Amino acid sequence: MSTPTHETAPEVVTHFVSLKHPWRIAGIVLVLILALLLVITVATNERFQWDVVVGYLFNPRILAGLGMTIFLTFIAMVIGLALGVVIAVMRTSASRTLRWSSSFYVWFFRGTPVLVQLVFWYNLGYLFPELTFGIPFLEPFVTVDTNSVITPLLAAILGLGLNEGAYLAEIIRAGILSVSTGQREAATSIGMTRYQAFRRIILPQAMRVIIPPTGNETIGMLKSTSLVSVIALSDLMYSAQSIYSRTFEVIPLLLTASIWYLVLTSLLSIGQAQIETHFGRGALAEAGVSGRGMSHLLRRGGKAATR
Amino acid sequence: MSTPTHETAPEVVTHFVSLKHPWRIAGIVLVLILALLLVITVATNERFQWDVVVGYLFNPRILAGLGMTIFLTFIAMVIGLALGVVIAVMRTSASRTLRWSSSFYVWFFRGTPVLVQLVFWYNLGYLFPELTFGIPFLEPFVTVDTNSVITPLLAAILGLGLNEGAYLAEIIRAGILSVSTGQREAATSIGMTRYQAFRRIILPQAMRVIIPPTGNETIGMLKSTSLVSVIALSDLMYSAQSIYSRTFEVIPLLLTASIWYLVLTSLLSIGQAQIETHFGRGALAEAGVSGRGMSHLLRRGGKAATR
Amino acid sequence: APEATAAAEVESPFQGETLTLATDANYPPCQYFEEGSDVMIGYEVDLWDAIAEKLGVTLEVENTQFASLIPGVQSGRYDIAMECISDNVEREEQVSFVNYIFDKTDVVTIESYDGPITEGDDLSLCGETMGAQTGFDTIDKVNEILNPACAEAGLDPVVIQEYPNAADTYNALNSGRVDFMILGTSAAAYLNQTAPTPINYASIESFPQKYLGMVVEKDNTDLQDALLAGLEAVIADGTYAEILDKWGMSSLALEEPGINLATTRPIS
Amino acid sequence: MIEATSQSVDVSDVHKRYHHNEVLKGVSFHVPANTVTSVLGPSGSGKSTLLRSINRLIPIDSGLIRVGDNIIGYEERGGKYYELSDRDLCRQRQRIGMVFQNFNLFPHKTVLANLVEGPQVVLGRPKRETEEEARELLASVGLAAKADEYPGQLSGGQQQRVAIARALAMKPELILFDEPTSALDPELVGEVLDVMRRLAEDSSTTMIVVTHEIAFARDVSDQVVFMADGVVEASGPAREVLDPERSPRIKSFLMRSTR
Amino acid sequence: MIEATSQSVDVSDVHKRYHHNEVLKGVSFHVPANTVTSVLGPSGSGKSTLLRSINRLIPIDSGLIRVGDNIIGYEERGGKYYELSDRDLCRQRQRIGMVFQNFNLFPHKTVLANLVEGPQVVLGRPKRETEEEARELLASVGLAAKADEYPGQLSGGQQQRVAIARALAMKPELILFDEPTSALDPELVGEVLDVMRRLAEDSSTTMIVVTHEIAFARDVSDQVVFMADGVVEASGPAREVLDPERSPRIKSFLMRSTR
Ligand SMILES: Nc1ncnc2c1ncn2[C@@H]1O[C@H](COP(=O)(O)OP(=O)(O)OP(=O)(O)O)[C@@H](O)[C@H]1O
Numbered sequence A, B: 001m002s003t004p005t006h007e008t009a010p011e012v013v014t015h016f017v018s019l020k021h022p023w024r025i026a027g028i029v030l031v032l033i034l035a036l037l038l039v040i041t042v043a044t045n046e047r048f049q050w051d052v053v054v055g056y057l058f059n060p061r062i063l064a065g066l067g068m069t070i071f072l073t074f075i076a077m078v079i080g081l082a083l084g085v086v087i088a089v090m091r092t093s094a095s096r097t098l099r100w101s102s103s104f105y106v107w108f109f110r111g112t113p114v115l116v117q118l119v120f121w122y123n124l125g126y127l128f129p130e131l132t133f134g135i136p137f138l139e140p141f142v143t144v145d146t147n148s149v150i151t152p153l154l155a156a157i158l159g160l161g162l163n164e165g166a167y168l169a170e171i172i173r174a175g176i177l178s179v180s181t182g183q184r185e186a187a188t189s190i191g192m193t194r195y196q197a198f199r200r201i202i203l204p205q206a207m208r209v210i211i212p213p214t215g216n217e218t219i220g221m222l223k224s225t226s227l228v229s230v231i232a233l234s235d236l237m238y239s240a241q242s243i244y245s246r247t248f249e250v251i252p253l254l255l256t257a258s259i260w261y262l263v264l265t266s267l268l269s270i271g272q273a274q275i276e277t278h279f280g281r282g283a284l285a286e287a288g289v290s291g292r293g294m295s296h297l298l299r300r301g302g303k304a305a306t307r
Numbered sequence C: 001a002p003e004a005t006a007a008a009e010v011e012s013p014f015q016g017e018t019l020t021l022a023t024d025a026n027y028p029p030c031q032y033f034e035e036g037s038d039v040m041i042g043y044e045v046d047l048w049d050a051i052a053e054k055l056g057v058t059l060e061v062e063n064t065q066f067a068s069l070i071p072g073v074q075s076g077r078y079d080i081a082m083e084c085i086s087d088n089v090e091r092e093e094q095v096s097f098v099n100y101i102f103d104k105t106d107v108v109t110i111e112s113y114d115g116p117i118t119e120g121d122d123l124s125l126c127g128e129t130m131g132a133q134t135g136f137d138t139i140d141k142v143n144e145i146l147n148p149a150c151a152e153a154g155l156d157p158v159v160i161q162e163y164p165n166a167a168d169t170y171n172a173l174n175s176g177r178v179d180f181m182i183l184g185t186s187a188a189a190y191l192n193q194t195a196p197t198p199i200n201y202a203s204i205e206s207f208p209q210k211y212l213g214m215v216v217e218k219d220n221t222d223l224q225d226a227l228l229a230g231l232e233a234v235i236a237d238g239t240y241a242e243i244l245d246k247w248g249m250s251s252l253a254l255e256e257p258g259i260n261l262a263t264t265r266p267i268s
Numbered sequence D, E: 001m002i003e004a005t006s007q008s009v010d011v012s013d014v015h016k017r018y019h020h021n022e023v024l025k026g027v028s029f030h031v032p033a034n035t036v037t038s039v040l041g042p043s044g045s046g047k048s049t050l051l052r053s054i055n056r057l058i059p060i061d062s063g064l065i066r067v068g069d070n071i072i073g074y075e076e077r078g079g080k081y082y083e084l085s086d087r088d089l090c091r092q093r094q095r096i097g098m099v100f101q102n103f104n105l106f107p108h109k110t111v112l113a114n115l116v117e118g119p120q121v122v123l124g125r126p127k128r129e130t131e132e133e134a135r136e137l138l139a140s141v142g143l144a145a146k147a148d149e150y151p152g153q154l155s156g157g158q159q160q161r162v163a164i165a166r167a168l169a170m171k172p173e174l175i176l177f178d179e180p181t182s183a184l185d186p187e188l189v190g191e192v193l194d195v196m197r198r199l200a201e202d203s204s205t206t207m208i209v210v211t212h213e214i215a216f217a218r219d220v221s222d223q224v225v226f227m228a229d230g231v232v233e234a235s236g237p238a239r240e241v242l243d244p245e246r247s248p249r250i251k252s253f254l255m256r257s258t259r
């Protein structure tokens, strides 16, 4: 890059020296040393019992737990996203009733622990022995035993999904707030309905802001699924715990679980990065094709040539 | 509002009829009925044992747990926010090292369960019986017994705080992304340093988008503190559990805990709303003084007068 | 559909029916999963199988967490809950117990422990840090009996640290966070066999024996009576002694079972 | 091609206040179908607010705006005017195009996608046809080469031309332009005004143009509305309104501009 | 009051490309201290890009920009040029003001806060003094009444005037204006140009103004730079450069504008 681009007028050659970042280099060295130290101590420390860790990695119970974790996370996030969008839109709605009832939902479901919600759904039979479906004041269509309808899995899905909806609603609301009013006006001015404007103009732009915290929630949900052990389901972490409660190999089994969590998180992070790039198209293009978000402004200036 | 504003030319009086929202009214009625039903069933259902619930509300163990929950949440969020800002800035930095090391941090701390991190910090003494402070390759200054330095409380603070930092970093990064490049350019053009631009221009605008998911995290943290039971600390939920595991009054004690969580969440939600209003000044002003975010566009149009 | 069960030896209204039993199978040797399989084993498992056979009922066993056991029984989701649950007066206000065995508390230290604790000298625990599983009712006994005794002798009280389960407690013991942990005698014996790091254990005299019981809904007296009758039959034909022998727990045998013995037949 | 039919606009006694600031203080004027009306006036006099009211992007406090036979935001049934639902309001807006003063392009869509968004999503027209038309439109404003770039990659003047093309792509019967040539150099101003003029003649579109180009107002428009301080100071044929002798306000306005 | 001392600007052989699109293809010109230079040119010719390069808001690919004795982004020490750290670069930028084409006001701050932000935070001047000056500046662009409103509450022209006032509030030695009067009506254009002219004369400030106002370029500026397609087509005194006979390009540019 520092080569002369014009051969005309080869005057005095000025020497340009790029900015040095001594602190940055010190930082690199420090980080590398620390990382190396950590890897060595962790890998060589006998107390971690790496053989045990590896031995359990594909244990059928661990794998079953892994499956349950993935399944519940997936379902809960799908329900949560659907609910979250609806509630977020309700919270920014013109109707006071919609605003209040959605605020109440968020307040209630964020306010009570998931554990309690799970226990509540699971023990609905304790409170309402029979569930009745039908039109009010008419003969009910069906009456069923609550405990037979609310299976543990259904209780888990309800508990996690309804709860997640409240959290995602807040995230989506923040995303909607991040899109300028002008965008909605522009959408409206070409004749879009409220729904079309939301779906095609507001939401895609909000996505950039929605995705990182939603990634947080998804990764958090991977771990939250362990709460379902309270209703007789066993996810990854609980499977590990149930093994170590027999063998007392606590640390190795926690490591086994951690490895799986890291694998899942890595996959999710890759997915997150790709979705972010997708929805960041416009902004990325503005910052130069090779750019990352706003980073071009922070980056060291271009190189100047000799004149 | 529908009164004629000009007395000139009182021609034909046209009658304007506001838009009716039959579905909205149906919605209100439905929500109210459901709420009423819920309140009645919950309040009158003997199985909730409201007397027991109330009796435990100010039980010393519960209050001690409540204190621990509040304390840990506060400290963890403070550490998390400080770390989160630093890491978010590193992630959008020009330096590859900073970007990679911060991405690694986020990956690692989001990827491993808090439970494992807590156990790890707590049992550091098992893995590294002594901690040594000093300059590498020289005589260490101090060597201390790990277990005496890492008290359970310190382990809890480290575990929760470091972990929260990774989650908040993602949220803050999303916030930074939501501020247009032009704002940073404008700040730079009046001679602000990168730090000043971030502190005074970028962050305050990002706050609107940062606050709702941070509210989520804070409320989530209130519940996550119960994980510290694994290192012999007892927060609100665990205090309730430890009481009911002795007395078997499971549902009432879960309700006691839930009431406190709802109280804490309500306080936090009020705080959140106020901070949001504060940081939404500019946007709120644009939407009209009495407006709420972008809602004016969604709101039913103004009333037209007779002509 | 329940398979045809063997002809009942004990008459009960439940004959031929299916009963649900909830447990938290993370508590050896009471009940836990056999290595590498989904088969639940343990002395309670043997016992409930034996009783079910006598009653001619089919048991549907569900593995859940403690927080669900009691509400589950109260809500009718479960008929019975069993998890080496000890009986006390307070708990009997919520549910009823069909008592089937005694339990005692042992003190466990790791083998390399070189502190003051000596077998037979309860006061040697004073000033030491104790780990215990939350809800273990010996914690109350330490507070009510041992610590006052320590104070009387001019010693520091026992410092109590509670953990969610036995393995977490053991982990704290192993990393030196606590000096000793307390466990039921049977669990201590099991830990002795399996623990990755060798342990020592000793019994403590000042902690009285207690009853363990099957948990049944308070008003469900039919089931309580049936279970008691089944248990008595199991004791009578020697199966009970066989099971305890198999698990090395004969010293804890309760020859005269009963209902809610913590109030109806208190120990000491 | 859908044959556009032009619409007249009737603004009567429109009031609009923001908090304690009354921005429109009873604005009334009439725009016959298939004509070009220029709205002139000093900065802050309420021109943009007026355009937004015609499109009902903002609700007005009182007054009445009629486009063609319809009252904006209302529907006549049996002598009474019923407020429109969002859906029906959108149907009214489909026939009214708008070019915003600050463009409001969709930053997450390419230039081409910005143009075809309305025709495809709102009007449900086929992809092929709309894209062809969009490319033609882009070419007519000199941006054929930028079809696949994102708005953030364009210069100010390029963005403004995209905004104009986006509004034209909907083939509205009434177009509201808010200073559509402010970011353009004199050469382009001419070209873009030509495009607009041709449009006005060809497809019989009614146009209301907020502008600072006195020349445009004088040469192209059938009528000039001069706004000042939230009221219409004068309206009528350009020659009349832009007569410096008419009012001191207009005189000072014009004096500067002809310097 | 800090006495501003004017700075000359020397742009030589500046190249800048976005991906495969070369926007500046070797731009060179000289602006003597305490003069006004107008930059004219068609939309997309690279005028805004050039201004951003002078301020080093964007890095250039090659070439050299000198403001006064400094090379922008570098510092001379012993015959070599060392790249500046962020801190030092900011010190260079403090003396260079900029008015953006799309204003870039700080939406979370009131108009007054927008103006005093720089003087207070960057220059560390006292609150009282800077606020007084800011109010005076606002009055001079006719916005005294809007001091406590937020940018979102202003009309386009009002926002543009705030942007100008914000740049002037820093009392820079060099100001880069990017179409500073595009959103203003003719009357205001005159007033704002007067403010700028007074400033240029009083406080000996160097000004580079990207503009479409041929009149301004002709009457006020000491020099005109005509850009086309990423190169300087012509530069020099206004009379010379804006001579239609000079090049067909300039001819067509001017022809339209005088219509
Ligand atoms: N959202 C808002 N909240 C409060 N005041 C507003 C709002 N929008 C506009 N105004 C005020 O209304 C007045 C008229 O604004 P408008 O944008 O209609 O002016 P304009 O005639 O278009 O001016 P310009 O030529 O500068 O664009 C201005 O004084 C402005 O401050």
Ligand SMILES: Nc1ncnc2c1ncn2[C@@H]1O[C@H](COP(=O)(O)OP(=O)(O)OP(=O)(O)O)[C@@H](O)[C@H]1O
Pocket (backbone or CB within 6 Å): A285, A286, A287, A288, D152, D153, D154, D155, D156, D157, D158, D183, D185, E018, E021, E023, E041, E042, E043, E044, E045, E046, E047, E048, E049, E050, E101
């Ligand atoms: N961030 C960017 N990424 C890619 N291309 C860009 C970017 N910014 C500007 N360009 C391109 O550079 C060219 C010059 O843009 P610039 O903004 O400098 O033009 P301009 O002379 O200011 O035009 P106008 O008078 O319309 O504002 C344009 O063709 C534009 O498409």
Ligand SMILES: [Mg+2]
Pocket (backbone or CB within 6 Å): D047, D048, D049, D101, D178, E155, E156, E157
């Ligand atoms: Mg305007």
Ligand SMILES: [Mg+2]
Pocket (backbone or CB within 6 Å): D155, D156, D157, E047, E048, E049, E101, E178
């Ligand atoms: Mg430009």
